[in-house]
Amino acid sequence: MPVAASWDWARVEVAVPGAGVRLPGVAMAGFRQRVASAAELAMVAHPSVTVLVDLSDDGAVVFESGGRRVRGSAVIGLLPGQVRAAGPGTGDCLQVRLEPAVAAAVLGGAAELSGSVVPLEEVWGHDAARLRERLRAASSWQARFVVVAELLARRLEAGPAVDAEVGHVWGRLLRSRGRLRVDGLAQEVGWSRQRLWSRFRAQVGLSPKRAARLVRFDRAARLLAAGRPPAGVAAHAGYVDQSHLHREVRTFTGLTPAEVAAAPWLGIDEVAWPATP
Template identity: 45%
Template structure:
């Protein structure tokens, strides 16, 4: 497979809300499949070519430009031939504002044209007409800044932001009752507002973020799985394995092997370019 990846930091004013912008151009002569396990962030995919998505929550669908909501399940993507576009990684709070004051249901993967947002839906075509990565990133950043820096924009409640930040900082290892106490809300009110503005309940977000830490440890090294289970707060290795089957679609050993097999295909970090 031939590929070019360009990853950049967002403008200073957008950092903390926009996590990364990744430009990509690939060509696969044979079907290329990637696994997207459960995750708490939001991926805005401004793609220029269709790919196939499949998973337990959505069945099978075809899309080029879409949004991946926070999810407690996994998705497979597959394509043959060309693939190009820009991926924007957003916090749930930033996605809420970019999408006009709404959170997508957990696990949703709507195509941009399904969001009834003509400006956003038209962005991939504008990217296709722009010849340089710098120009494409400028178009994306302009739209993000227009929405995220607008003082009139709808934003996530401060209490929900605080609860999300606590979950993120602890990799999900804080109870919902403790979160509610920290916000001054009842547990029921926090659960309702959090779900409405993030797309997941606080309990599901806890599960997903804890899994995210475990998936990072499993995928990056050779630490024994039993040790990872303990470090991430699982009861034992069997509990870890059950979570991987549910949230990634395969057991941790197979997940690790899949990550190692595809390591050369991973995009670079911010500020790095790579062509192969």
């Protein structure tokens, strides 16, 4: 989810796919910025692997995390730390969010990308450049979404799959908004806690407990942005108390709950990635 640093969201056009081009475990959105001045934003942890296809004229968007700079299209793994993006303030960008089980197939793995930001070309090779050119030549955002959906569907069919048990646990964490115990999930899939921990971490890149914390934080951030008081958010999102919420928000964003609630980025986030209340 983006945190605006110097970004005029009122001048950003957002496009989302029609129902006919949606895939399970995949969310897409298109962003068009037409302000002719430099823009900068920060991105914080989200429970998905993110693909950003830079469609600006010269591929001028730069992503930076942990001292590494990536220019142009990029893949952001789970929990990369704070990612800063800067660009010329004009141009289009298509963003794809992939659940880890899907990312494992379409990107060749999710665990290997955890904690990192890498150029899309390192992951997809020449296909990345071909995709960018096809998207730039497309006549509309919906046409672009169709191009991406077709590519992802082909890669999903041909790519490696995570264990069904791992996929089940991830789905349960999402549906429960991170409020299930790992021991109970291990029993559901017939694995020992140790085996679930090992296989989940190897294929997703996070431990089940860390994944649950990430999912729970994402829910709390949305509630804070919706104007809920921190004490109520803590209770609703499954935190022990308000201090627990404060610590987790600080861990994932470097901000306080009040700063998260006041930040403008979740306003655009809700338009591009609407969630069930």
